[in-house]
Amino acid sequence: MWERVVIHGLKSSEMPVEIGLSNAGLDETAENMHQRFLTDLPHLNDAMLEHQGVLAEASGIVSKSMESARLFGSSSAVIEEIDQNTAQQGFDLDLRQVDFEGLSVSTMLGDGVNFVRIIAPERFGGLIRTYKLPQGMSVDSAILDEGILQLKFT
Numbered sequence: 001m002w003e004r005v006v007i008h009g010l011k012s013s014e015m016p017v018e019i020g021l022s023n024a025g026l027d028e029t030a031e032n033m034h035q036r037f038l039t040d041l042p043h044l045n046d047a048m049l050e051h052q053g054v055l056a057e058a059s060g061i062v063s064k065s066m067e068s069a070r071l072f073g074s075s076s077a078v079i080e081e082i083d084q085n086t087a088q089q090g091f092d093l094d095l096r097q098v099d100f101e102g103l104s105v106s107t108m109l110g111d112g113v114n115f116v117r118i119i120a121p122e123r124f125g126g127l128i129r130t131y132k133l134p135q136g137m138s139v140d141s142a143i144l145d146e147g148i149l150q151l152k153f154t
Helices: 030-040 044-072 084-089
Strands: 003-005 079-081 091-094 104-110 113-122 125-132 139-145 148-153
Touching: 104 139
Parallel strands: 079 125
Antiparallel strands: 003 104, 091 148, 104 113, 113 125, 139 148
């Protein structure tokens, strides 16, 4: 079973979201809401231009996410082995291209071998890396600093 490792330096990006709700109560219908929406629009052309802007912005985000996924590859089946020297020194993983929401580091002991798994989800792929640690070694700390994930082992 995978156990989550605390990532020091990872700030929660959750901000309280306020949603403007109608005061019409339970009697409000979709048709009434749609009609109110249409009558509140000062100019339909402005709304269409704004809509095109939103689509262009979303397209940019999707393109960036897909590029990031291609950069990291998508294979989660590969298990990379960490040698004793690397484990003693620790190693850094550059995550500056990744959105930190959902970033997780987990460990698992299976058949006497420790594994560490790093997951940075993205809408179109993301990063999944699994490492096999040398015998008797485990994750001591995970620190995120300016987009670099630093892993230290004991």
